[in-house]
Amino acid sequence: xxxxxxxxxxxxxxxxxxxxxxxxxxxxxxxxxxxxxxxxxxxxxxxxxxxxxxxxxxxxxxxxxxxxxxx
Amino acid sequence: xxxxxxxxxxxxxxxxxxxxxxxxxxxxxxxxxxxxxxxxxxxxxxxxxxxxxxxxxxxxxxxxxxxxxxxxxxxxxxxxxxxxxxxxxxxxxxxxxxxxxxxxxxxxxxxxxxxxxxxxxxxxxxxxxxxxxxxxxxxxxxxxxxxxxxxxxxxxxxxxxxxxxxxxxxxxxxxxxxxxxxxxxxxxxxxxxxxxxxxxxxxxxxxxxxxxxxxxxxxxxxxxxxxxxxxxxxxxxxxxxxxxxxxxxxxxxxxxxxxxxxxxxxxxxxxxxxxxxxxxxxxxxxxxxxxxxxxxxxxxxxxxxxxxxxxxxxxxxxxxxxxxxxxxxxxxxxxxxxxxxxxxxxxxxxxxxxxxxxxxxxxxxxxxxxxxxxxxxxxxxxxxxxxxxxxxxxxxxxxxxxxxxxxxxxxxxxxxxxxxxxxxxxxxxxxxxxxxxxxxxxxxxxxxxxxxxxxxxxx
Numbered sequence: 001x002x003x004x005x006x007x008x009x010x011x012x013x014x015x016x017x018x019x020x021x022x023x024x025x026x027x028x029x030x031x032x033x034x035x036x037x038x039x040x041x042x043x044x045x046x047x048x049x050x051x052x053x054x055x056x057x058x059x060x061x062x063x064x065x066x067x068x069x070x071x
Numbered sequence: 072x073x074x075x076x077x078x079x080x081x082x083x084x085x086x087x088x089x090x091x092x093x094x095x096x097x098x099x100x101x102x103x104x105x106x107x108x109x110x111x112x113x114x115x116x117x118x119x120x121x122x123x124x125x126x127x128x129x130x131x132x133x134x135x136x137x138x139x140x141x142x143x144x145x146x147x148x149x150x151x152x153x154x155x156x157x158x159x160x161x162x163x164x165x166x167x168x169x170x171x172x173x174x175x176x177x178x179x180x181x182x183x184x185x186x187x188x189x190x191x192x193x194x195x196x197x198x199x200x201x202x203x204x205x206x207x208x209x210x211x212x213x214x215x216x217x218x219x220x221x222x223x224x225x226x227x228x229x230x231x232x233x234x235x236x237x238x239x240x241x242x243x244x245x246x247x248x249x250x251x252x253x254x255x256x257x258x259x260x261x262x263x264x265x266x267x268x269x270x271x272x273x274x275x276x277x278x279x280x281x282x283x284x285x286x287x288x289x290x291x292x293x294x295x296x297x298x299x300x301x302x303x304x305x306x307x308x309x310x311x312x313x314x315x316x317x318x319x320x321x322x323x324x325x326x327x328x329x330x331x332x333x334x335x336x337x338x339x340x341x342x343x344x345x346x347x348x349x350x351x352x353x354x355x356x357x358x359x360x361x362x363x364x365x366x367x368x369x370x371x372x373x374x375x376x377x378x379x380x381x382x383x384x385x386x387x388x389x390x391x392x393x394x395x396x397x398x399x400x401x402x403x404x405x406x407x408x409x410x411x412x413x414x415x416x417x418x419x420x421x422x423x424x425x426x427x428x429x430x431x432x433x434x435x436x437x438x439x440x441x442x443x444x445x446x447x448x449x450x451x452x453x454x455x456x457x458x459x460x461x462x463x464x465x466x467x468x469x470x471x472x473x474x475x476x477x478x479x480x481x482x483x484x485x486x487x488x489x490x491x492x493x494x495x496x497x498x499x500x501x502x503x504x505x506x507x508x509x510x511x512x513x514x515x516x517x518x519x520x521x522x523x524x525x526x527x528x529x530x
Contacts, residue, residue, distance in 0.1 A: 014412035022408045025393055030405040037201075037409040040464060044376060045417040047369040053423055060426035061281060 007046065011039040072097055073237030074526045077294040080240055081139035087131065091142030095124035095186050098144040101238045102189050105529065109214045111223070111232035113149045114156050114190040120144065123186040130184070139297045141184030146239040148227050149190040150197060150276035151285075153177055160276045161226070162195035163209040164389060164397045174274025175306045176243055176285050183301035191229030191242055195398050197250060198226035199278040199382035201406030203457045209399050212454050215258060216527040217493050221451040222458070224253035230288045231258040236529045241289040241298055245275060247282045248378055248462055248475045252483045252498060255288050256446035259485040259494030261513065261523065262288045263295035266503050267478025268313040270299070271306035279381035280311075282374070282475055291523055292482055292513035293321070299506060315504060322511035327358030329499075329512070330439035332365060338467045339448045343495050346487035347445045350497045350516070354443060357515045363442070366431045370469050371461060373428055374476035376413065376421035378462065383410040429477040436479075436502045441512050444470045446483035446496025470500060480506045482513045485522040494522070 015038040019031060026034070072080070072094065083089040099117050106112030127142040149159050152170035159166045177187065192210045194202055205212035205222035213228035215221035216236040223231040227244025231254025234242050244251045246264045255262025263286045270285045277283060287298035296319035303317035331351070336344040351360055389395055390407045398404050436442065448466060452458035461468030474481050481500040489495050497516065501509040517523050 014414075015409075018408050018412050021411065022405075025396070026405055026408070033402075034405065034409045037406060038412045041376075041379070041409065041413055044369075044372040044464070045414065045420075047372045048376065048417055048420045048424060051369065051420075051424055051427075053420075053427070057423050057426065059419055059422040060429060061422060 007042055011042040014038050014042065073101070074290060075240070076290045077143055077240050077297050078139065080143055084131065084142040085136055091124040091127040091131070091186060092121065094142060095120045095144050095188060098188050098239055105236060105238055106189070109216055109232040109236050110211050111192050111213045111229035111238070112189050113159055113192050113210055113229070116156060116187050116189055119155060120186050120188040123181065127184050127186060137184040140180065140301050142186065144186045144188040144239055145180065146189040146191045146230060146233045146242040147177060147187060148193050148230050148242070148244050150193060150245060151177055151243065152274035153187070153190065156190060158190070159209065160196055161193035161208045161210065162398055164394050166209055170274070172274065175271035175308060176302050177274065179302045185301070188239060189233065191233050193228055194226035195400065195403060196386065197245060197247060197276060197278045198462070199247065199378070199386070200395065200398060200403035201463060202400045203402050203463065204400065205452065205454055207400035207403060214454070215451050215493065216529050217259065218451070218491065220454055221493055222257070222454050224257035224451060226250040227254050227288065230254060231260060234258070234260050234288050234290065235527065237526070241287050241294055243285060244288050245283060245285050246475065247278050248374060249468065249471050251286050251288060252446055252471070252481060256483050256496035257451035257494065259522065259525070260288050261290065261292045261295050261482060261484045262286070263299060263482045263506065263510065264474065264480060265299060265303065265506055266480045268311050269303050269317060269504070269506065271304070271309040271312040273306055273308035277385050279378050279385065281381060282378055292484055292510050292517055295482060296507070296510045317506070320507050321514065322507060325511050325515070327440040327512050327515070328438065329354055329358055329360045330363040330435065330442045331360050332442065332444065332469070333362050335444040335470070339445050340450065340489060342450070342489040343445050343448060346495045347497060350486045351443070353516060353519050356519060358440070360443070363435055365435060368424065368428055368431065370428060370472040370476065371464070373421045373424045374472040375462060375464065376418060377425065377476065379410045380413050380418045383407050425476055428473065432473050432477050432479070433502060440508050441499040441501045442470065444498050444500070446498040450489035450491050450493040450495065470498065474500050479503055480509055482509045484513045484517055486520070487522060
């Protein structure tokens with residue numbers, strides 16, 4: 001497993017994007033809290049990723065082309 | 072007149088034993104006098120309400136009776152647009168916000184002759200920013216009428232407190248994940264989460280487009296059916312509102328098949344589990360109960376991921392601008408930033424898994440009228456303390472994750488009291504579009520119990 005593929009490595013990389021974008025608005029305590037939240041999000045994402053889906057498993061949302069005179 | 076069901080009030084109004092103006096004056100006085108005690112009212116709609124009540128009175132006197140909500144006062148969660156009054160979304164940055172139109176639900180209730188008497192308090196932005204404690208509203212925490220040290224639950228907090236304290240006969244709330252069932256359960260009320268798409272969301276604050284539902288909180292399951300009958304239906308302003316027709320039917324004398332997830336009381340307080348076991352004994356009088364096994368899927372992660380991403384997108388302007396710093400709960404001022412680190416592929420995986428979840432749960436539910444479970448895992452949380460929440464993964468709520476993620480209807484009704492003297496509840500969750508079935512089950516349960524007839528001392 002590569003460094004980034006480990007949960008803690010992935011969480012740290014993703015947290016870094018948050019810190020880079022919003023770090024100037026946040027206190028050290030808030031940043032530390034966000035680090036934990038991002039780690040929990042990564043844990044949740046990994047629970048999703050381990051479930052196998054097929055090519056036919058589409059998102060449960062529909063898209064329809066739009067025509068304003070056909071509403 | 073307080074704690075009288077909508078159905079009973081309707082009979083009195085129709086027989087002209089009570090006038091709509093009298094009713095409106097009665098509840099307006101209570102809202103103005105007791106609303107501050109429970110911190111549950113944002114705007115009392117006195118002038119608007121009396122105008123609607125006089126119109127209802129004139130129509131009924133002229134023989135033009137519209138139906139069971141005609142002349143009945145109600146309150147609306149303050150995320151529903153109403154022309155002529157602020158719509159604050161419970162959040163300081165929006166406390167001066169005005170719309171020049173009524174939400175479809177408000178308009179439908181007006182067409183049914185109901186009288187809007189108050190806009191009710193709520194958790195800021197319907198709790199979508201990650202709040203951890205009851206104070207997360209610019210109006211402060213709602214106080215549970217059963218115990219001044221307890222919260223009402225949220226995010227439809229004011230809707231729960233106002234019905235529970237007899238300030239309105241019914242109220243409209245919204246649920247993305249738990250926001251109707253939580254205040255209904257903690258306040259000892261009936262709360263109905265309709266099927267996603269049953270009720271138009273037009274004019275309601277969007278938290279999560281694919282999860283938000285609007286529904287009633289009332290004294291009884293029967294009242295919830297009467298209200299749903301008025302607010303359900305297609306709406307050209309909301310393409311997700313279903314074309315399916317809904318009419319409330321009571322299904323008297325029906326025998327039920329209930330499904331039970333064996334582990335459903337894991338993590339519940341002892342009194343909650345005991346009361347639920349007692350409820351199962353009651354339900355055996357009106358049907359059968361069979362254990363069910365759910366497929367192994369990450370239900371909570373699916374719904375939580377969708378909720379977190381849609382909510383942060385719905386409020387990207389407030390979050391991106393740093394406007395969340397103006398929110399009341401300290402955690403709401405920074406928690407949303409973390410959600411921008413959820414990858415698009417993970418969000419889409421959740422949306423794809425949602426389809427699997429919906430198919431699998433329907434495969435289970437097609438053999439049953441409803442799954443039964445405790446409405447909440449605990450008695451109402453204490454004011455001033457952090458509470459556990461499935462949205463933050465600090466509590467389990469598989470029923471809520473499935474029900475909201477798959478858009479299924481559920482109703483909860485009171486089933487006893489816990490050790491602190493606060494209500495506990497039982498919920499019935501059914502297949503999509505089966506509101507009448509779950510309401511019939513709850514109604515049958517309420518016909519055999521008297522928990523819904525017990526009320527807090529409020530005057």
